[in-house]
Amino acid sequence: MPELPEVETVRRGLAERLEGRKLTRVVQRRPDLRQPFPPDFAARLTGRRIESISRRAKYLLWHLDDHSVLIMHLGMSGRITLHAGAGHAGAAPGGSGQTPGTGRHDHAVFEVDDGTVAVFNDQRRFGLITLTRAESLAEHPLLRDLGPEPMGNSFGPEALSGALAGRKTSIKVALLDQKVVAGVGNIYACEALFRAKISPRRTAATIPGKRAQRLAQAIREVLGEAIEAGGSSLRDFTDTNGELGYFQHRFAVYGRQGEPCPSCGGPKGIQRIVQAARSTFFCPRCQR
DNA sequence: CTTGGGTCCTGTGCGC
């Protein structure tokens, strides 16, 4: 589900209400997600202060006051919601009236010292939660091979064409490789290629020069606009308050097979193909 | 090294 813009939207919601707070209660409700929780998970977190919450690619990083870092990934269906403390008499969003954190797919619960409760929910359990040390964060196996942050200074046309050099796979499949650029997923790969007018079927290595410029620019633009819109909500995604994102209304191609191309209006319209077992949407007339 | 395919898991929507 969540790609970079959705994870960034969640990060902002969490940071606003959890940074500076102390974890007073942590509940682990099953032994594993995509991988096992670390040993003594709840005990190692309880009493720790959350100093900051950052993001790398699609990973959320909770930096704690003992130099440990809580790493979270939302997989395809993960979400994190915040619920006001019991004394605050606010309707808990998405909680359907019951105690937050007790739902069928609520896998971990984090309560802080003002009573706010963060609930990690993941229907498909492709997400993960683990702990590491701040000193070795960059070398963590989950993070060490990630490519540049697309919104950062180390990403641009040169970095992109460098990462694509010699690769015979299609540009669409290459963009999903987190080593090429970190945080792009299926939706934004399709949307960026449309904006750059590049065919998703084009061989990745044939992108350098002007195409790499257009594509790097398109990736930054589409991700930036999606972050501003609070991400995209197709089926499960909500922000930490249970609110939907609205960038899905601005998709040019994703999920729009058969509709006229918003750019050329061509007769065949938007096509859907399958690449590496994922749907790709594009306009064969505009994208070359 | 790259690449393609299968896999994890639950849920929904469609055609028959």
Next chain:
DNA sequence: TGCGCACAGGACCCAA
């Protein structure tokens, strides 16, 4: 109404 299949914002692991 029921059943089976395709598909869903991701990313590992393994064989070739």
